Amino acid sequence: MERIPILKMGEYLLVTIQVDMHDRLALTLQEDLTSQIVKSRARGVLIDISALEMVDSFIGRMLGAIASMARLLDAQTVVVGMQPSVAITLVELGMSLQGIRTALDVEKGMVALMSSIREAGEDGDASPEF
Amino acid sequence: MAMRVLNSESIPISTAEDIVRVRQAVRRSAVSLGFGIVDQTKIVTASSELARNALDYGGGGTVQVEVVQNETRSGVRLVFEDQGPGIPDIALALTDGYTSGNGMGLGLSGAKRLSHEFDIWSKPGSGTRVSILRWK
Amino acid sequence: MSSNNALADVFEKRENEIASKWLELQFADGRKASPTAHTEAGRRSRDFLSALKNATRKDGTTDINGKEWAPVKDFLADLSAGQAKNGASPSETASFVFSLKQPVFAALREEHGKDATAFGDAIWDATQLLDKLGLLTTEIHQKSRESVISRQQQEMLELSTPVVRLWENILALPLIGTLDSARTQIVMQNLLEAIVETRSDFAIIDITGVPVVDTLVAQHLLKTVAAARLMGADCLISGIRPQIAQTIIHLGVDLTNVTTKATLADAFAVALKRSGHSVVRDAAKAGAPR
Numbered sequence: 001m002e003r004i005p006i007l008k009m010g011e012y013l014l015v016t017i018q019v020d021m022h023d024r025l026a027l028t029l030q031e032d033l034t035s036q037i038v039k040s041r042a043r044g045v046l047i048d049i050s051a052l053e054m055v056d057s058f059i060g061r062m063l064g065a066i067a068s069m070a071r072l073l074d075a076q077t078v079v080v081g082m083q084p085s086v087a088i089t090l091v092e093l094g095m096s097l098q099g100i101r102t103a104l105d106v107e108k109g110m111v112a113l114m115s116s117i118r119e120a121g122e123d124g125d126a127s128p129e130f
Numbered sequence: 131m132a133m134r135v136l137n138s139e140s141i142p143i144s145t146a147e148d149i150v151r152v153r154q155a156v157r158r159s160a161v162s163l164g165f166g167i168v169d170q171t172k173i174v175t176a177s178s179e180l181a182r183n184a185l186d187y188g189g190g191g192t193v194q195v196e197v198v199q200n201e202t203r204s205g206v207r208l209v210f211e212d213q214g215p216g217i218p219d220i221a222l223a224l225t226d227g228y229t230s231g232n233g234m235g236l237g238l239s240g241a242k243r244l245s246h247e248f249d250i251w252s253k254p255g256s257g258t259r260v261s262i263l264r265w266k
Numbered sequence: 267m268s269s270n271n272a273l274a275d276v277f278e279k280r281e282n283e284i285a286s287k288w289l290e291l292q293f294a295d296g297r298k299a300s301p302t303a304h305t306e307a308g309r310r311s312r313d314f315l316s317a318l319k320n321a322t323r324k325d326g327t328t329d330i331n332g333k334e335w336a337p338v339k340d341f342l343a344d345l346s347a348g349q350a351k352n353g354a355s356p357s358e359t360a361s362f363v364f365s366l367k368q369p370v371f372a373a374l375r376e377e378h379g380k381d382a383t384a385f386g387d388a389i390w391d392a393t394q395l396l397d398k399l400g401l402l403t404t405e406i407h408q409k410s411r412e413s414v415i416s417r418q419q420q421e422m423l424e425l426s427t428p429v430v431r432l433w434e435n436i437l438a439l440p441l442i443g444t445l446d447s448a449r450t451q452i453v454m455q456n457l458l459e460a461i462v463e464t465r466s467d468f469a470i471i472d473i474t475g476v477p478v479v480d481t482l483v484a485q486h487l488l489k490t491v492a493a494a495r496l497m498g499a500d501c502l503i504s505g506i507r508p509q510i511a512q513t514i515i516h517l518g519v520d521l522t523n524v525t526t527k528a529t530l531a532d533a534f535a536v537a538l539k540r541s542g543h544s545v546v547r548d549a550a551k552a553g554a555p556r
Binding site for chain 2: 024
């Protein structure tokens, strides 16, 4: 069965979406990612969508779901490389992807991911004080 | 204004892969008319939303992808048809956030915002027909 | 349509005579023409006459939509488009065709002057034909002007939206003039593309030079901010004058999620700070004589 590969780099997972995904493929990616986060004890997920020529509400919803599920599993998600035309269209469509961190490219995405993991860690450390 | 259809292609929508096929056909038509990248993306995204609606709520259907032209401009027109249960309250269905399924309810209203012209006919029990047009 | 063949006969028999009279008429309005302009007009007139002769011979009607008329119409299309670009008026362009009437009528009188019916028919056909062709030039003239105008509009749109780089990762877009929907869309797209090209984390939209902000403009600004955020960049708005602040509140536009600053300098300072830069004044140098 067709699958989108998930690369493991240390405590990070990297996904590069390069195909025009049909809905089942998107759902499979969602499942694969959540199980990978648990299996590899990943702290961060980087999703590169720079090759995507279109993000509709289904794919947008999937990205949101991945970010929320990852957060439950104590991992941060950053979506990188969205094309201007895709961003303009998504805004027009009425989706703002609230709750998803974004960055311009993989390099900036890694920086954002690290700082977001640090922030999450600080929150975690702070809680025992109460 | 007389509208001429320069090119027309019918695509069935019965599987998730068909939605991808619809997107690709719409992209081809938009490119053939010289649409800019933003306009291409808008009509392709709208087609994806409506194709999924036809599949998920209409139990499948067809789309007619047309390249049209009138005296002053040309554009891409898409006519989606299904024989599903139909939409009892169209105004409600066009409200942002309204959904009868598990989506976010942006399909119809979003597709409308992404097009220049939007028409919908629906009769409970006999199906839905949605037509959108985006000018170059 | 025998009389149209009469027209064709006249064109064939008296082509040179018509051509020379016509050329005289084209320069009869007292315009001073250079010798090259004269040669050019002569060549143009002969070419047109010969196209006209062929078309009347092959197509016995005055319906210029027939396929035999294509070369004549193409000729006029080129001519009108060229004239329009050079700033000639539509009537100047049309008079090229209309001035042909007099020599053609004269030639027809020479041929058929004694037969009133044949003469009348031939004149009628000639009038119809030349009127249609004259009107065609006006139509083409107008269309070419329209295309010139729309091209200029396009060029103006591109000129009016420069994206400038303030720092390695900070862009600014100083907007000047009225924003309509079409222009805002191009502005938006240019800015977002520049963000990708320059890998800028911050973009400042400065609206100091925008006279009026209505709901539509405010919404376009908000959409640009939202789209930039989706791409991973931060968009700030500066140059909000008191009246504009009032309008925005009055219109009920929610800008609470957008960083807004009174001046471009303030917004630039925010962007520098957020990206970890700080500007320090060197007191020793500032005090030193220049």
